[in-house]
Amino acid sequence: MISKQELQQQIAEAAREVRATNPMAGSITNTVTINFVANAQIAVGGSAAMVYLPDEGEFLANAGNATYINVGTLLPIYEKTLPRTAKALHDAGKRWVLDPVAIGIGDMRTKLLAQFKDYKPTIIRGNASEIIALANLWGVAGDGGASQVRGVDSTQAVDEARTAAVALARYTQGAVAVSGEVDLVTDGEAVAYSKGGSHFMTKITGSGCSLGGVCAVYATTAQTPFACAMAGVQVYNLAGARAEAQVDAPGSFQVAFLDQLYKATPEDIAANPFDYEEA
Amino acid sequence: MISKQELQQQIAEAAREVRATNPMAGSITNTVTINFVANAQIAVGGSAAMVYLPDEGEFLANAGNATYINVGTLLPIYEKTLPRTAKALHDAGKRWVLDPVAIGIGDMRTKLLAQFKDYKPTIIRGNASEIIALANLWGVAGDGGASQVRGVDSTQAVDEARTAAVALARYTQGAVAVSGEVDLVTDGEAVAYSKGGSHFMTKITGSGCSLGGVCAVYATTAQTPFACAMAGVQVYNLAGARAEAQVDAPGSFQVAFLDQLYKATPEDIAANPFDYEEA
Amino acid sequence: MISKQELQQQIAEAAREVRATNPMAGSITNTVTINFVANAQIAVGGSAAMVYLPDEGEFLANAGNATYINVGTLLPIYEKTLPRTAKALHDAGKRWVLDPVAIGIGDMRTKLLAQFKDYKPTIIRGNASEIIALANLWGVAGDGGASQVRGVDSTQAVDEARTAAVALARYTQGAVAVSGEVDLVTDGEAVAYSKGGSHFMTKITGSGCSLGGVCAVYATTAQTPFACAMAGVQVYNLAGARAEAQVDAPGSFQVAFLDQLYKATPEDIAANPFDYEEA
Numbered sequence: 001m002i003s004k005q006e007l008q009q010q011i012a013e014a015a016r017e018v019r020a021t022n023p024m025a026g027s028i029t030n031t032v033t034i035n036f037v038a039n040a041q042i043a044v045g046g047s048a049a050m051v052y053l054p055d056e057g058e059f060l061a062n063a064g065n066a067t068y069i070n071v072g073t074l075l076p077i078y079e080k081t082l083p084r085t086a087k088a089l090h091d092a093g094k095r096w097v098l099d100p101v102a103i104g105i106g107d108m109r110t111k112l113l114a115q116f117k118d119y120k121p122t123i124i125r126g127n128a129s130e131i132i133a134l135a136n137l138w139g140v141a142g143d144g145g146a147s148q149v150r151g152v153d154s155t156q157a158v159d160e161a162r163t164a165a166v167a168l169a170r171y172t173q174g175a176v177a178v179s180g181e182v183d184l185v186t187d188g189e190a191v192a193y194s195k196g197g198s199h200f201m202t203k204i205t206g207s208g209c210s211l212g213g214v215c216a217v218y219a220t221t222a223q224t225p226f227a228c229a230m231a232g233v234q235v236y237n238l239a240g241a242r243a244e245a246q247v248d249a250p251g252s253f254q255v256a257f258l259d260q261l262y263k264a265t266p267e268d269i270a271a272n273p274f275d276y277e278e279a
Numbered sequence: 280m281i282s283k284q285e286l287q288q289q290i291a292e293a294a295r296e297v298r299a300t301n302p303m304a305g306s307i308t309n310t311v312t313i314n315f316v317a318n319a320q321i322a323v324g325g326s327a328a329m330v331y332l333p334d335e336g337e338f339l340a341n342a343g344n345a346t347y348i349n350v351g352t353l354l355p356i357y358e359k360t361l362p363r364t365a366k367a368l369h370d371a372g373k374r375w376v377l378d379p380v381a382i383g384i385g386d387m388r389t390k391l392l393a394q395f396k397d398y399k400p401t402i403i404r405g406n407a408s409e410i411i412a413l414a415n416l417w418g419v420a421g422d423g424g425a426s427q428v429r430g431v432d433s434t435q436a437v438d439e440a441r442t443a444a445v446a447l448a449r450y451t452q453g454a455v456a457v458s459g460e461v462d463l464v465t466d467g468e469a470v471a472y473s474k475g476g477s478h479f480m481t482k483i484t485g486s487g488c489s490l491g492g493v494c495a496v497y498a499t500t501a502q503t504p505f506a507c508a509m510a511g512v513q514v515y516n517l518a519g520a521r522a523e524a525q526v527d528a529p530g531s532f533q534v535a536f537l538d539q540l541y542k543a544t545p546e547d548i549a550a551n552p553f554d555y556e557e558a
Numbered sequence: 559m560i561s562k563q564e565l566q567q568q569i570a571e572a573a574r575e576v577r578a579t580n581p582m583a584g585s586i587t588n589t590v591t592i593n594f595v596a597n598a599q600i601a602v603g604g605s606a607a608m609v610y611l612p613d614e615g616e617f618l619a620n621a622g623n624a625t626y627i628n629v630g631t632l633l634p635i636y637e638k639t640l641p642r643t644a645k646a647l648h649d650a651g652k653r654w655v656l657d658p659v660a661i662g663i664g665d666m667r668t669k670l671l672a673q674f675k676d677y678k679p680t681i682i683r684g685n686a687s688e689i690i691a692l693a694n695l696w697g698v699a700g701d702g703g704a705s706q707v708r709g710v711d712s713t714q715a716v717d718e719a720r721t722a723a724v725a726l727a728r729y730t731q732g733a734v735a736v737s738g739e740v741d742l743v744t745d746g747e748a749v750a751y752s753k754g755g756s757h758f759m760t761k762i763t764g765s766g767c768s769l770g771g772v773c774a775v776y777a778t779t780a781q782t783p784f785a786c787a788m789a790g791v792q793v794y795n796l797a798g799a800r801a802e803a804q805v806d807a808p809g810s811f812q813v814a815f816l817d818q819l820y821k822a823t824p825e826d827i828a829a830n831p832f833d834y835e836e837a
Contacts, residue, residue, distance in 0.1 A: 031310045031589045032317050032329050038590050038763035043808055048763060049660065050590050052631055056664035073331055076356050077634050102328065106335035203541065205317035205327060250322055251537030258809030262761065310589045311596050311608050352608055355635050381607065385614035482820065484596035484606060529601055530816025 001190040001278060008270040010227035011234060014218045015266035018045040023220035026051065026060030027213055028081060030072025030101065033206030036254075037068070040210035043261035044235060046217030052077055057085030062092055065220035066122070068213045070099040074108050082112050086119040095122040095219045099212035103133045113137055122174040122219055123229045125212040128161035131178050135164035140171040158184045162191065166279045175225040177215065179208050183233045186279055187226035193275040194230065196237030198244035200253040211236050214261075234272040235264050280469040280557060287549040289506035290513060293497045294545035297324040302499035305330065305339030306492055307364060309351025309380065312485030315533075316347075319489035322540035323514060325496030331356055336364030341371055344499035345401070347492045349378040353387050361391050365398035374401035374498045378491035382412045392416055401453040401498055402508045404491040407440035410457050414443035419450040437463045441470065445558045454508040456494065458487050462512045465558055466505035472554040473509065475516030477523035479532040490515050493540075513551040514543050559748040559836060566828040568785035569792060572776045573824035576603040581778035584618030585771055586610065586639060588630025588659065591764030594812075595626070598768035601819035602793060604775030610635055615643030620650055623778035624680070626771045628657040632666050640670050644677040653680040653777045657770035661691045671695055680732040680777055681787045683770040686719035689736050693722035698729040716742045720749065724837045733787040735773065737766050741791045744837055745784035752788065752832040754795030756802035758811040769794050772819075792830040793822050 002010075017023075024047040029037050038048035049064075051057055052075060061067050067089055069082060089096045098121035100113050117138045126134065135141040141164045158180035165176040169188035178184040183194040201207040215232035219225065239260035246256045281289075296302075303326040308316050317327035328343075330336055331354060340346050346368055348361060368375045377400035379392050396417045405413065414420040420443045437459030444455040448467035457463040462473040480486040494511035498504065518539035525535045560568075575581075582605040587595050596606035607622075609615055610633060619625050625647055627640060647654045656679035658671050675696045684692065693699040699722045716738035723734040727746035736742040741752040759765040773790035777783065797818035804814045 030329075032313050032327075034590050035314060035593060035763065039808070039812075042761055042763060048590075049663075050588075050631055051663070052633055053664055053666060056632070056667075059663050073329055074335070075331055075354070075633070105328075105330070105338050106332055108332060109335075203321055205314060205321060249538030249541045250318070251534040251541070254318075254537075255534055255809040255813055258812075259807030262807045262809070309608075311592050311606075314593060352610055353614070354610055354633070384607075384609070384617050385611055387611060388614075482600055484593060484600060528817030528820045529597070530813040530820070533597075533816075534813055 004276045007227060007230065007276065010223045011231045012266040012270035014221045014223040014228050014231040015235070015269045017221040018217055019266070022047055023217060024049060024064045025066050025068055025213065025216035025220055026064050027068040027070070027216070028052065028057055028085060029068060029070035029209060029213065032073060033209040036206035037210045037213040039258055040261055041213045041217050043258050044214050044217055048213070052081060054080045054084045057081045058088040061085050061088040061094055066095040066097065066216045068097045068216035070101055070209055070212055071109055071112060072101040072209060074106065078112065079108060083115050086116055090119040095225070097121060097123040097125060097212050097216040097219060099125050099209060100130050100134045101209070103130050103137065110137070120172040120174065122172070122225045123177065123215050124168055124172070124174070125177045125179065125208065125215055127179050127208065128156040128158050131161040131168065131176060132156065132164045135168050138168070138171065141167035158182060166191065175229040177229045177233050179211065183237065185226065185229050185233050187224070189279050190226070191277055191279050192230060194233045194237050195273045196241040198240035198253065200244055200250050201240050203250040204254050231269060234274065235261060235269045238264050238268055238272040283555045286506060286509065286555065289502045290510045291545040291549035293500045293502040293507050293510040294514070294548045296500040297496055298545065301326055302496060303328060303343045304345050304347055304492065304495040304499055305343050306347040306349065306495065307331065307336055307360060308347060308349035308488060308492065311352060312488040315485035316489045316492040318537055319540055320492045320496050322537050323493050323496055331360060333359045333363045336360045337367040340364050340367040340373055345374040345376065345495045347376045347495035349380055349488055349491055350388055350391060351380040351488060353385065357391065358387060362394050365395055369398040374504070376400060376402040376404060376491050376495040376498060378404050378488060379409050379413045380488070382409050382416065389416070399451040399453065401451070401504045402456065402494050403447055403451070404456045404458065404487070404494055406458050406487065407435040407437050410440040410447065410455065411435065411443045414447050417447070417450065420446035437461060445470070454504040456508045456512050458490065462516065464505065464508050464512050466503070468558050469505070470556055470558045471509060473512045473516050474552045475520040477519040477532065479523055479529050480519050482529040483533050510548060513553065514540060514548045517543050517547055517551040562834045565785060565788065565834065568781045569789045570824040570828035572779045572781040572786050572789040573793070573827045575779040576775055577824065580605055581775065582607060582622045583624050583626055583771065583774040583778055584609065584622050585626040585628070585774065586615055586643060587626060587628035587767060587771065590631060591767040594764035595768045595771035597816055598819055599771045599775050601816050602772050602775055606771070610639060612638045612642045615639045616646040619643050619646040619652055624653040624655065624774045626655045626774035628659055628767055628770055629667055629670060630659040630767060632664065636670065637666060641673050644674055648677040653783070655679060655681040655683060655770050655774040655777060657683050657767060658688050658692045659767065661688050661695065668695070678730040678732065680730070680783045681735065681773050682726055682730070683735045683737065683766070683773055685737050685766065686714040686716050689719040689726065689734065690714065690722045693726050696726070696729065699725035716740060724749070733783040735787045735791050737769065741795065743784065743787050743791050745782070747837050748784070748834060749837050750788060750832045750834045752791045752795050752830065754799040754830055756798040756811065758802055758808050759798050761808040762812050789827060792832065793819060793827045796822050796826055796830040
């Protein structure tokens with residue numbers, strides 16, 4: 001595993017490259033937070049484009065360096081769009097970020113998430129319950145433990161998902177980010193615990209979804225999946241903490257948070273505190 | 280009918296229970312205001328989850344204590360999703376909130392709203408024109424008067440819908456909330472007129488939809504449908520008035536309004552001024 | 559061509575009429591920015607209503623004086639909804655605004671945009687790449703030049719689309735607005751270059767979509783398509799410049815921008831600086 005300092009340099013480099021090149025990361029994502037995802041992607045320096053139809057998903061998959069798939073609010077057409085897009089990404093060797101929102105609700109969601117196993121997402125972003133459930137669904141963790149998903153919220157602590165996250169990352173050879181009070185990010189070899197953030201991030205909708213979209217923006221760069229996932233998690237924890245210092249309620253927080261995503265420098269993002277250890 | 284003081288205690292209790300238990304209220308709602316609905320539900324202390332597919336609607340219906348159905352922007356799949364979800368709610372004895380947005384536009388909307396008659400929503404939330412039109416569609420008011428719906432806006436005053444609202448509440452044995460400059464809430468026995476709010480609530484989209492979603496959050500509690508509907512209407516009028524005092528334009532109002540939804544205490548919500556009389 | 563002063567009077571008149579009559583302009587628009595479109599339409603004095611289904615599109619087409627069609631995030635049902643709505647608008651002699659977002663992505667988008675040629679939108683609003691691509695698709699510009707669409711962003715300057723914009727306006731006998739650092743608006747006879755705005759308008763999602771929706775609101779008035787498109791472009795440049803003066807980041811900008819849309823007077827909108835010349 002690389003040193004913490006090397007990782008920080010890669011994080012800063014991912015952030016710098018995004019600011020310099022304004023890369024597009026297309027998304028297929030839920031309608032609840034789609035606006036917030038787009039605004040967050042733009043705030044960190046990326047460009048957003050969202051679609052629903054199969055051939056449009058394939059188009060975006062090939063047009064960008066990385067794509068974001070969030071299964072939040074499934075539509076009937078997703079039965080075709082999501083597998084075709086994931087396959088196009090896989091076949092073209094393109095990076096993609098998966099957010100397995102609300103895994104366990106409904107037949108199509110389970111079927112789609114099972115299909116994604118073959119297309120190995122570069123980064124998986126979820127809360128503890130979702131990461132455990134995905135590892136169980138894919139059968140990659142010997143004993144991932146029981147998942148307790150309630151709607152879209154996690155009922156479990158981040159560290160309960162450590163085994164599952166490491167197993168998923170080893171399977172995909174990518175990175176996994178588990179969101180919680182402290183965020184866990186792993187590439188299967190190292191585990192980082194990123195600090196900061198704000199309790200207000202659970203008082204608005206879309207903190208998690210938009211983090212997935214921002215990870216996709218960083219995933220367009222030449223840095224490792226681990227560094228790209230960390231760049232997303234770090235800028236979220238940094239902006240969350242800075243925004244919380246300015247406000248006392250969630251409406252204002254959302255505005256201040258987008259502002260701080262925009263203002264965060266690559267150096268600040270890399271310097272946000274995190275612990276770092278072997279997996 | 281219970282005393283005003285008893286009603287106020289129930290309103291406060293509904294708000295307290297929500298703050299204490301963070302209950303999930305699932306929604307099938309329109310894409311225009313879906314983000315605002317979720318953020319408002321979270322701001323008052325609830326948890327939000329939105330879906331489109333039939334089996335997912337049934338899942339949420341059974342997973343939560345109350346569900347919100349808003350017919351704002353119908354999709355083709357709603358022809359299956361909405362009746363199946365409403366039936367699941369009815370069969371399980373679960374509470375649900377109906378917002379008959381834009382009743383009268385299109386064949387599917389009329390057909391779906393007609394079907395809902397059998398599944399008796401616990402709370403109906405609409406503007407005056409929508410409430411009159413729904414009472415006419417269901418044939419529950421001897422003379423509900425003529426409804427004048429124009430797109431999604433009401434062209435009629437709240438009191439014109441009093442007869443229709445009382446008749447609907449008697450039919451469903453639940454509560455009906457009519458939104459306007461003063462809000463009328465009834466359980467068919469008593470009528471309350473809740474005051475406050477802001478003219479800016481008509482200068483943003485989603486005041487009504489998100490109120491429906493918030494009523495569903497309160498409807499998860501052990502209080503009566505009338506007290507739950509009143510809790511929603513009261514916190515809206517309180518937060519609206521407080522937000523208006525801080526701003527001079529609608530963009531800022533929306534932010535301040537979410538902040539004030541978050542800050543309102545159960546006591547403040549119960550104490551918001553309202554008139555109270557027999558139906 | 560009319561004088562600049564006459565044009566300014568017509569712009570002010572369009573804005574005045576909207577403030578006085580609160581006209582509804584229905585929309586079929588993308589889910590990414592649908593909330594922002596509605597809030598912007600309301601902020602300038604209009605009323606918003608969004609639908610997806612074919613008969614609902616026809617209903618709105620006939621219910622309002624003008625309708626907005628934005629092809630941003632196509633759903634399968636749009637294959638029926640959009641042609642039927644556009645045909646209803648054309649047959650009833652109603653005005654409508656087309657935003658050819660992301661033209662070139664996917665088969666359905668191209669097919670729908672090709673069909674719209676027969677239904678002649680009253681106002682076309684797009685970025686330079688989209689306007690050039692539409693003129694090429696419709697074959698109305700002898701040599702519109704090559705379009706370079708990347709996702710939803712333009713890669714070309716506004717003046718590169720002048721020939722295409724003028725040709726489109728002559729074909730539709732309506733107006734065309736090309737968004738960029740300076741905005742070009744033409745009716746095929748005159749060309750106006752509207753100034754102001756803010757670099758933050760490219761740091762949020764929906765500046766363009768919501769401008770299309772606001773143009774539809776002004777298009778409900780008795781003024782010419784050119785004056786209505788100019789009213790929209792002018793209020794955007796005015797509000798953008800005023801909002802930028804108040805903020806230093808995009809989250810705050812979006813709030814301040816909606817506030818300034820609301821505060822702009824008809825006189826201010828007409829007086830926003832623009833150059834004006836023969837086409």
